[in-house]
Amino acid sequence: MNEYREIGSVCIALHLRRAARHVGRIYDEALRPAGINNGQFSLMAMLAAKDDWTMQELADSLGLDQSSLSAAVKPLMRRDLIVQEAGTDDARVRRLRLTPAGRRLLDRARPLWRTAQRRAEELLEDHQPDAVRSALRALG
């Protein structure tokens, strides 16, 4: 018997990344008319939910490496959807904000997100979406 047949069926990293790729494509496709992808939508939705994030706080909330966030904000800043402003008290920190244009784009994107969200929940019909979210929170 082949020792490696098992791995494809039990490896948590493989299952997670495969699912993340597929679901990410669902959201990306739904969001395409708004001109952003699912990662950019998540980032901007965080900014809309709570102002005054530092880079590190936001990176932690997204489960991202600090340097990955540093790269991810660049395309959004180039399009003037978000801005980074220097902290007043501590000159090292950078605070992120949505611009008015970013907020408008996000509002246009929200119904598209909801469509994708519905489709993803349908895939989880027989698997208790809340239990799955809870498990994913434990992993992330």
Next chain:
Amino acid sequence: MNEYREIGSVCIALHLRRAARHVGRIYDEALRPAGINNGQFSLMAMLAAKDDWTMQELADSLGLDQSSLSAAVKPLMRRDLIVQEAGTDDARVRRLRLTPAGRRLLDRARPLWRTAQRRAEELLEDHQPDAVRSALRALG
């Protein structure tokens, strides 16, 4: 009330990608002594489990875009861990095989994978790993 607070707590794409990033880092760290990352381990384990994959078959099994696999095999070929050979009957298909060096590296990596796998299962202790895998299969 802010319409966007909800999104961070219910978005399936965000939960999945956050978990996938974190878990991926666990496996990457464990596999580092072998010189491969979790995606490369998955790819090579598939080749060890069953020979004679075409590119498209393997891409489907990994839930990857065909063009992503095309890019992913390059670093492994450069290191002579896998080879691509032209199909005999159909000149379009390329078949992938582990080289002996690839097989040796994979055998060295397997106990490292098992360590990471144990750590990931521990995170899922209270969440029935088999149920989670089943849900992830439904998503991917």
Next chain:
DNA sequence: ACGATGATTATTGATATCAATATATCTCGG
């Protein structure tokens, strides 16, 4: 005030990922 240590963000170099497109090859009707 100085210097060491720590904290925050950015940069670099590598791989990963996709959509769109290109290229090569096959198949099948005529």
Next chain:
DNA sequence: CCGAGATATATTGATATCAATAATCATCGT
């Protein structure tokens, strides 16, 4: 056999992701 459409893989250009490192700035002890 030829050409049209289909299929398999590769390339391109953009963003995503990390580890390692660099660059700034803060803090604290002396």
